[in-house]
Amino acid sequence: MDRKDKVMEFIAMFEGLRRYRRWFRDHSIPVRKNEMMLLMYLVHNLPSDSVGMQPSELGERLRLTRPTITTMVNGLEGKGYVVRLNDEEDRRVVYVRPTESGMELVREAQANFATNIGDLIDYLGEGDSQELLRIMKRVRQFMDSRKTNEARGTDECGD
Amino acid sequence: MDRKDKVMEFIAMFEGLRRYRRWFRDHSIPVRKNEMMLLMYLVHNLPSDSVGMQPSELGERLRLTRPTITTMVNGLEGKGYVVRLNDEEDRRVVYVRPTESGMELVREAQANFATNIGDLIDYLGEGDSQELLRIMKRVRQFMDSRKTNEARGTDECGD
DNA sequence: GTAAAATAGTTTGCAAGACTAACTATTTTG
DNA sequence: CAAAATAGTTAGTCTTGCAAACTATTTTAC
Numbered sequence: 001m002d003r004k005d006k007v008m009e010f011i012a013m014f015e016g017l018r019r020y021r022r023w024f025r026d027h028s029i030p031v032r033k034n035e036m037m038l039l040m041y042l043v044h045n046l047p048s049d050s051v052g053m054q055p056s057e058l059g060e061r062l063r064l065t066r067p068t069i070t071t072m073v074n075g076l077e078g079k080g081y082v083v084r085l086n087d088e089e090d091r092r093v094v095y096v097r098p099t100e101s102g103m104e105l106v107r108e109a110q111a112n113f114a115t116n117i118g119d120l121i122d123y124l125g126e127g128d129s130q131e132l133l134r135i136m137k138r139v140r141q142f143m144d145s146r147k148t149n150e151a152r153g154t155d156e157c158g159d
Numbered sequence: 160m161d162r163k164d165k166v167m168e169f170i171a172m173f174e175g176l177r178r179y180r181r182w183f184r185d186h187s188i189p190v191r192k193n194e195m196m197l198l199m200y201l202v203h204n205l206p207s208d209s210v211g212m213q214p215s216e217l218g219e220r221l222r223l224t225r226p227t228i229t230t231m232v233n234g235l236e237g238k239g240y241v242v243r244l245n246d247e248e249d250r251r252v253v254y255v256r257p258t259e260s261g262m263e264l265v266r267e268a269q270a271n272f273a274t275n276i277g278d279l280i281d282y283l284g285e286g287d288s289q290e291l292l293r294i295m296k297r298v299r300q301f302m303d304s305r306k307t308n309e310a311r312g313t314d315e316c317g318d
Numbered sequence: 319g320t321a322a323a324a325t326a327g328t329t330t331g332c333a334a335g336a337c338t339a340a341c342t343a344t345t346t347t348g
Numbered sequence: 349c350a351a352a353a354t355a356g357t358t359a360g361t362c363t364t365g366c367a368a369a370c371t372a373t374t375t376t377a378c
Contacts, residue, residue: 004269006288007276008203013295014179015196016302019222019365021173034335037174044167056355063178068336070357092344092355110163117166123301128294129165135283135291136172142282143179178336193364215326227365229328251326251373324375330368337362346353 029109035075036109038062039082043098043106052085052095063143081105188268194234195268197221198241202257202265211244211254240264 021033029036041062046053055069062069073096076082081102087093098106121129180192188195200221205212214228221228232255235241240261246252257265280288 003277004273006280006292007269007273008199009292010276010280010288011196011199011272013292013299014176015221016299017173017295018177018180020302021177032334037170040167040170041174054355055357063175064335065337066356067338067358071336074357090345090355094356110166113170114163114166117169118162120298120301121165121169124294124297128297129169131290132294132298133165133168133172135287135294136176138283138287139279139291140172140175142279143175191363213326214328223364224366225327226329226367230365233328249326249374253327320378322375322377324373326373327371329370331366333364333366335362335364337360339359339361341358342356344353344355346351348349348351 029105031076031079031081031105035072038072039076039098039102040106040109042082042096043103046098052097055094055096058096076102188264190235190238190240190264194231197231198235198257198261199265199268201241201255202262205257211256213252213254217255235261
């Protein structure tokens with residue numbers, strides 16, 4: 001395959017993927033989709049011994065800027081799905097922590113997500129879905145290294 | 160791996176990817192990114208014997224609604240990168256066609272895209288990049304079949 | 319052969335998502 | 349201790365994309 005064609009195929013692939021969230025547009029959930037994603041990330045990736053995750057760390061993990069995280073956390077906090085906790089050592093620091101009701105919301109939403117994404121996993125089969133995850137982790141690694149290189153000298157992720 | 164974990168991994172994968180476009184945020188290009196994507200699609204997928212592509216078809220291919228396509232075409236037309244042509248047989252129909260300057264813009268932008276995505280392809284290597292495209296085509300197939308099932312009885316793509 | 323339905327595209331108005339720049343409050347460093 | 353750095357927030361804005369309602373044309377059904 002021609003190099004240029006391959007680049008175009010990659011672009012088409014990424015474009016097609018960007019709108020995957022519509023699969024599980026669920027009007028019944030009481031938070032926005034990006035808030036739901038943040039909450040799910042938090043529930044699944046918060047170490048059990050940890051009091052919460054900092055907005056700045058959430059931003060890095062999800063590739064979003066801090067102001068964006070602030071807005072999302074505001075929404076979730078207003079509805080009682082997360083709480084903000086202050087660090088008494090370093091009073092600049094805030095920890096975000098899901099509440100019981102936040103964890104419950106994630107459990108409910110997961111049935112919905114699992115149906116759609118589960119179907120995809122079934123469709124792909126064990127081999128290809130495993131393989132996809134493996135390769136996509138490498139893509140993510142590439143993205144992260146690229147971001148680090150470009151972030152020199154700027155306040156934040158810089159783009 | 161637990162089924163629920165796998166679903167979460169897929170979600171994290173998709174989320175991380177959604178913002179891939181920032182790689183080639185190029186402030187020098189004189190159109191919006193979504194307009195650029197439309198233009199690239201048009202230039203690369205318009206059969207050489209065809210006078211242009213209909214907005215409705217563009218919408219299907221790119222998974223966007225017709226009003227969205229209208230807006231994007233307006234932007235591109237205003238800057239002279241595409242033209243609208245009327246079908247004399249069926250006067251409801253419009254064809255969108257890139258101009259010379261539109262094709263030139265795509266050629267220029269491609270150097271930029273090729274650098275970034277080309278680096279990714281190099282990073283992944285021949286095997287994994289080929290494999291990724293193959294699996295992602297299957298993901299897209301799944302998405303398309305899913306969309307068709309849900310679109311029954313609605314005006315348009317329905318979500 | 320015309321009235322109703324369907325189709326193609328557009329206009330309008332809006333909501334979600336995410337950004338930058340500028341700000342406050344704290345902590346670290348020279 | 350003053351200056352720089354860090355964490356988070358606020359304010360304002362831009363992009364993307366949608367749904368609903370509209371116009372114009374063509375097809376269908378009686």
